[in-house]
Amino acid sequence: MDPAQPVTSSFTKALPKVELHAHLSGSISRQCLHEIWERKRAKDPCFPIEDPLVLMPPRKVDYTLQTFFQVFSKLIYQLCDDLESLVYATNSVLEDFLNDGVRYLELRTIPRTSPSSKITKEEYLNTVLDTISAFKSNPRNKDLSVFLILALDRGNTTPTQANEIIDLAIANKHRGVVGVDLCGNPTQGDVSIYRDAFAYAKSHGLGLTLHFAETPTSGTREELQTLLSFSPDRLGHVIHVPDDIKAEIVKRGLGLELCMSCNVHAKLFDGGFLDHHFGYWRHEECPIALCTDDVGFFCSPVSNEYLLAAEHFGVDQAGLVKMCWKSIDMIFGGELEKDRLRRVLHEFEGSTGSLE
Numbered sequence: 001m002d003p004a005q006p007v008t009s010s011f012t013k014a015l016p017k018v019e020l021h022a023h024l025s026g027s028i029s030r031q032c033l034h035e036i037w038e039r040k041r042a043k044d045p046c047f048p049i050e051d052p053l054v055l056m057p058p059r060k061v062d063y064t065l066q067t068f069f070q071v072f073s074k075l076i077y078q079l080c081d082d083l084e085s086l087v088y089a090t091n092s093v094l095e096d097f098l099n100d101g102v103r104y105l106e107l108r109t110i111p112r113t114s115p116s117s118k119i120t121k122e123e124y125l126n127t128v129l130d131t132i133s134a135f136k137s138n139p140r141n142k143d144l145s146v147f148l149i150l151a152l153d154r155g156n157t158t159p160t161q162a163n164e165i166i167d168l169a170i171a172n173k174h175r176g177v178v179g180v181d182l183c184g185n186p187t188q189g190d191v192s193i194y195r196d197a198f199a200y201a202k203s204h205g206l207g208l209t210l211h212f213a214e215t216p217t218s219g220t221r222e223e224l225q226t227l228l229s230f231s232p233d234r235l236g237h238v239i240h241v242p243d244d245i246k247a248e249i250v251k252r253g254l255g256l257e258l259c260m261s262c263n264v265h266a267k268l269f270d271g272g273f274l275d276h277h278f279g280y281w282r283h284e285e286c287p288i289a290l291c292t293d294d295v296g297f298f299c300s301p302v303s304n305e306y307l308l309a310a311e312h313f314g315v316d317q318a319g320l321v322k323m324c325w326k327s328i329d330m331i332f333g334g335e336l337e338k339d340r341l342r343r344v345l346h347e348f349e350g351s352t353g354s355l356e
């Protein structure tokens with residue numbers, strides 16, 4: 001590898017990447033949503049939802065928190081409210097990550113009933129897991145390992161429901177559920193009510209990742225101290241963090257899932273790419289995985305997130321590869337997967353001359 005060579009999109013696409021922070025429903029491409037819509041429309045000409053390509057025009061990425069969460073309830077969940085559409089969408093998401101050069105994926109999703117209550121949480125989860133399993137068994141997809149994280153929707157999940165989701169996660173560990181997450185609208189809910197649920201998850205060997213300091217209101221010292229008291233393994237977003245809490249994160253060496261395009265386009269802080277806190281965290285010891293969050297909204301695949309790190313922060317080829325080496329330590333998928341990824345990255349390092 002020659003650090004003097006510029007970082008190109010073919011380099012970041014070929015770079016063997018891990019994607020650790022991707023919400024299933026937010027990762028569905030507009031084209032895929034459109035195809036699901038067409039199928040529904042063919043079956044029922046009165047299907048009341050407008051074409052996703054009209055509701056989410058091709059280059060639109062400026063989804064702020066005011067509009068963002070509504071798109072799930074008013075569009076995506078209405079389209080993926082039956083098992084056939086869920087399978088179609090999940091396959092499409094997996095293929096998109098594979099085609100972007102992702103070699104290890106931890107997809108996350110909130111087990112949910114469909115708006116029309118045609119699906120139970122168990123059916124939802126079984127369908128996603130069956131789809132992942134069928135995808136993995138196809139030799140064409142052998143380069144991508146896929147695992148699942150179950151998420152709790154803060155503000156919309158009672159402690160009892162949280163425990164039920166953790167029960168589902170524990171019961172499906174053998175099928176590839178590796179962790180749990182706390183997500184949802186960061187302006188809602190009291191995170192302290194999930195203490196017991198997360199302790200229960202950890203006691204069964206599940207990894208714990210938390211959406212952390214996404215907005216100033218969810219970045220209060222009280223909330224962040226509560227979240228850190230759950231002993232998370234990784235943190236997502238990590239935007240509005242006071243200095244003493246930053247120091248604690250560094251002391252613990254927590255893995256950071258940073259989502260540049262999401263944070264900039266959703267205006268989760270004032271400023272552009274150059275002001276993104278990747279610029280701060282990249283100089284700390286914590287491992288970083290650049291992630292997409294919701295590529296269906298922000299239209300920046302993982303390879304582009306690595307390209308942005310090069311363009312805006314001057315990270316060279318060697319720097320990006322080093323980040324990928326460190327990000328392997330963050331995965332919840334176990335030592336065999338870590339070994340596999342190290343082999344893949346090693347091979348990549350040996351072959352990069354041909355990419356330049």
Ligand SMILES: CNc1ncnc2c1ncn2[C@@H]1O[C@H](COP(=O)(O)O)[C@@H](O)[C@H]1O
Nearest residue numbers: 023024025026072108109110183184185294
């Ligand atoms: C700004 N980024 C974000 N912050 C917080 N929560 C987010 C999110 N992006 C997505 N979600 C959460 O994930 C769900 C969609 O995926 P699943 O239906 O579970 O697969 C959304 O409803 C939201 O609760």
